[in-house]
Amino acid sequence: MRADAQRNRERIVTAALELFAERGPGVSMEEIARAAGLGVGTLYRHFPDRRALVEEIATSALECLASRIRLLTARDVSRWDVLAQVVDYCTEQPLALVKSVAGDDCVLSERAALQDEVDGLLRSLVEDVQHEGTMRRDISPVEAVEILSTAVCRPGASPGDAMTRVTLDGLSR
Numbered sequence: 104m105r106a107d108a109q110r111n112r113e114r115i116v117t118a119a120l121e122l123f124a125e126r127g128p129g130v131s132m133e134e135i136a137r138a139a140g141l142g143v144g145t146l147y148r149h150f151p152d153r154r155a156l157v158e159e160i161a162t163s164a165l166e167c168l169a170s171r172i173r174l175l176t177a178r179d180v181s182r183w184d185v186l187a188q189v190v191d192y193c194t195e196q197p198l199a200l201v202k203s204v205a206g207d208d209c210v211l212s213e214r215a216a217l218q219d220e221v222d223g224l225l226r227s228l229v230e231d232v233q234h235e236g237t238m239r240r241d242i243s244p245v246e247a248v249e250i251l252s253t254a255v256c257r258p259g260a261s262p263g264d265a266m267t268r269v270t271l272d273g274l275s276r
Contacts, residue, residue, distance in 0.1 A: 183237035
C-alpha cells in the first residue's frame with residue numbers, strides 16, 4: 104500500500120475510534136470521513152462498508168489485547184496486580200465497540216478465534232489470581248470474566264472509574 108494510502112487508512116481508523124468512543128457505534132460513515140479530513144469516496148475505497156471498518160477495529164483491538172495479556176502475565180508480579188493492569192488496559196480500548204459487534208450473525212472466523220483466545224487468556228489469569236488467594240473463589244473464572252467484561256466493555260469505561268473500582272473490589276478477597 105502506498106504511504107499516502109496507509110496514512111489515509113490510519114486517519115480513518117483513528118477518527119472512527121474517537122467518534123465511536125465519544126458518541127457510540129451509531130456514528131455515520133460520512134461523519135467519520137469528515138472527522139478524518141477525507142472525502143467519503145476515500146473512506147469507501149479503504150472500507151467498502153461500515154462493517155468492514157468496525158471489523159478491522161475490533162480485530163485490531165483483540166490482537167492488541169491478547170498481546171498485552173501475554174506480556175503482562177509473563178511478568179513476575181502478583182497475579183492480582185497483573186489483573187488490575189489488564190483491566191486498566193481494557194478500559195482504554197474500544198471494547199464497547201467490539202462487544203457491540205460480538206453478537207452479529209456474520210462474525211468473521213478470525214475475530215471469533217481472537218475472542219476465544221482472549222477469553223481463554225483471561226480465564227487462565229483469573230484462575231491464577233484465585234490460586235494466589237487474592238480473588239474470591241465462589242465465582243467461577245467464566246463468571247469473573249463476564250463480570251469484568253461488563254465493567255470494561257462499555258462506553259465511557261476508564262481506568263479507576265467507579266464501576267471498574269467497585270467491580271475489582273467485589274472480586275477481591
